[in-house]
Structures are given as C-alpha cells and as structure tokens.
Amino acid sequence: MPHEPMTAPSIGTDEERSAANMHGIAAMIASMFCFNTNDMLIKLASEDLPTGQIVFLRGLVATGLLALLAWRQGALRAVPEVGRKPFAWRAVSDALGTLVFLTALFQMSLATATAILQSLPIFLTIVSAVFLKETVRWRRWAAVLVGFGGVLMIIQPGGEGFNVYSLLAVASLGLIIVRDLSTRYIPKTVHTLTISVVGSFAVMVSGGVMSLFETWRPVSPGDALLLGGAALFLIGGYVSIVAAMRSGELSTVAPFRYAIILFALTYSYIFWGEIPNAVAMVGIFLVVASGIYVFHREGRAKRRG
Template structure:
C-alpha cells in the first residue's frame, strides 16, 4: 500500500498542477495585449508580495536567511531558467507539441530518481508511467511537422524542470516549503525583469493588473503545492500525477471555450487515469 506521506504528495501534485493550469489560462488571455516578459514580471511581483505576506503570517520571515541556502538557490535557478526556456520554445511551437514534450518530465524524474536517489522501480510501474505518457500524446495529438530546434529547446526545459524537482528533495526539511516557494517567485521575477530590459514595455490597464494578480495567486499556490509534493513520499509514484493538470485543462477548455475532446483524446484520458490509479495503488 502507498504511505500517507506519498498520498499527501500525490494530492499536492494534482492540486498544484490544476493551479498552474488556472494561472496559464489567465496569463494566456493577458498575453494577447502585453509583452510576455512584462506580464511575467508583473505577475511575479504580485506573487512575491503575496508570498511575503503569507510567510510573515506563518512566522517564516524570521528564517529568511534560509533563502541563501545553496540548494534553495540552486532550485530557484533551475525553476527560473526552466520557465524562460519553456516559454521561449512555446512562442515558436504549437502548444500541443510543447505540452507533450514538457509532459515527459515524470519520465525524466523517474530515470533520475533511479540513478541519483537509487529508488527501485519495478516493471509494472515503468509500464504504467509509459502508458500514461502515451495517453498524454493521444490527448494533445502533436504533429511531427513542427519538431525543430525549438522542440529540442523545450526538451531542455523538461530536463531543467526535472532537476528542479530532484533538487527540492535534497533541501533540508527544516527549511519551510513556503520559503522555498518564495525563492522561486523571486528568481522568476528577477529573470523576467532582466528579459524585459530587451523589450519595449506598454501601459497596463486596471483589468490586466487584476487578471495578473489573480494569476499570481494560482501561481503561488502551484509553486507551494509542487514543493510540498516533491518533498513527500516516493518521487517515482508522485511525479506522474502532474498529468492531472491536463485533465483539468480539458475540463476548463470545455466549460470556458466549449472544446470537446475527440475519440482519440478520450482514449488517452482513459489510459491516463488507469495508469495513474495503478501507480498510486501499487508497489511494483
């Protein structure tokens, strides 16, 4: 049976991915009228301020010195560069292709967990993870026509995301997860600000500010939940549940935009759910 710690990690991972999808939906809307670096920076400022308030409320501000911990800084760096690399590739790829490539992160994590953390993964779990990835491909239905240098750049972003998650596991457990979350928000904001120096900035309306503030709430929640998930239980069990974000994206797409999956996508959903349930309840 799966330990309580692993179960908490699975729930945190699934909820965190849903938060990221909600954030992406808001940012996608704002990106139609603002430069990407500018909106990421503004969203990052909101997220950082929010997290500082939360840290203070949780009594964690007395331990801000922990932000200088080497592993915390390393994780924040991995996350910041992974964000920018992924977004850069996304600007030049169909979103389905970029999403499919990024969803390879659990497979990369599993491979790295075996090599670095010496976790044992049985054949059944390997097959379940592979089946889940096939389900993802059936849902997003990428085409090979757009596989180019930017696809390789996106793949490097997937590797950076895996490095981020592995680094999370190495951070001392005495350091509060909320501080690790704050470090990520600060790193992404600073990098976006530096990127913004190369672009022209535009006037921001009150509505755009409000949408970005809302996105920052979901982003902060996603950061925190992902940190909690990657510090709990067996990584090779928890990692595949980032696929939950795709299920939520399908639901959100139907409710907001009226998008209905075709037969192939529904088949992928079935594989995804079946593989996830197997991984959760097995110790293969």
C-alpha cells in the same frame, strides 16, 4: 507549474485515514484548479503583453504576497539557508523552467502543454533509476514506456501541429526535474513557504531580465486584472498543494493531480475553441494512466519498505 510534493504525516485509525485522504484529495484538486487557472489567465494576457513583462509583473504581486504570508508564519527565519547550493540550483532551474514552459504555452494549446507537463512523474522515474540508483522494477519501466509513447502521441512529431514549441514544453520537464531533485537536498527544517518565496523571487527576476530584451507594452486595466488574478491563483495553488501533501497518503492523493487536464481541456475549449485531436487524446489518456500506475507502484514500494 505545480510544485513538488511533500511527505505526508502518519495517519491513525481507518476513519482518520479516510478523512485525511478526502481532505488531501480536495486540496489537490483545488491546487490543480488554481495552477491551471493561473496558466489560463497569463495565456490570455500574452495576447497583449510579452512573456518577460508578464512573468515580472505577476511575480511582483505573487512574491510580495508570499513573503507577507511567510513572514506572518515565521517562515523567513531560515533565510541564511538560502545561500546554500541546493537553493541556488532550485532557484535557477525553477526560473528557467518557468520561462521555457511559458514561452511554449503562449504559442500552443493550453490542454496540450498541460498534458505534456503531467508526464513529469514518468521522467522522474527514469532520472531516479539512472542517477539516484533507485530500484525500479519492470512494471514501472513498462508504465514509463507507455507514458513516453503517450507524450509522442501528444506532440506528434512530423504532424501538422508539431513545432519547436512542443519541444520547448518537453525541454521544460528537464529543468523542473532539476528543481524537484534540488529540493530534496534542502534541509527539512526549512519551511515550505521559504522555498516558495525564493522560487517566486527567482522567477520574477528572470522575467525582469528577459523583459530587458523585449519591448514593454502599456498594461490595460483588463491585463492588470488578468495578472493580478493569476498571482492570486498561483498563491492559492502553492497553499493548496502544501495542504494536499500534508493530508492523507501520497499514493492516494497524488494521482488527483491529473484533474488539471480536465481543467485545461475545459479552458482550451471555452477560451480558444481548441480540442486535441483523437491521437492526442489517446496520448493524454496513456500519460495519465501510466502516471497513476507509477504513483501506485511507488506507494506499494514505500509500504513494503
């Protein structure tokens, strides 16, 4: 699951701004490719292994490599900050959100689960207005309603493909929102890699706890390759999303997160022969369009501010 954006630095001339935006866009697309490839690989592994075992074993590799990377960059010096409440809230919500989402992902189409997850900016707008008292004007509310309608078209309550896993995918959004809001209260002096290591460790531990209630299965060489590859792509996603958010303007770079839906549609067709029906495709379009509009309006609001 993609992690929260960071504030981009100020950019100088038009030429520098254009170059930074192009770099940010390329990094954003790369991060979405990495994150979705991770999802695809562990979904393939789920055909042989239970959820908790997958999350724990992938976490062993990912957390170890992230910790090594953080140590080399001096990002582990802020370890005392880990004991603060924002870190705890973020770690717990990240772990639970990952488990809930993956439980849904392993039982439904990759394209559908991914599209539902991309409605996150829409629901963040609602939470920001209701709980954080941020000003949201009518145009953004209209985009939120359109996006919510898109989500309903994707999950199609009462339809043939609707089941409890569709609701789990939507429920995971609530936990991801808690994760992202908790991140806002972590001191900005804390390195992004420190946050990533703690989050990855929490997810790994939650997978280990879940695996205690499952029957562990032998890991074949093929499954080991899938899990190892997933861990590497997950780290690639972390590194790329940081590069994306540190380059260019957020309102320009952020909408390219929706490239992940193209990757998900491609993987769903290649590996499982799945194509969303016409109603779901319209819903996906509405979610993407409304999300891009929300990013656009937020960008304008920040420039005015």
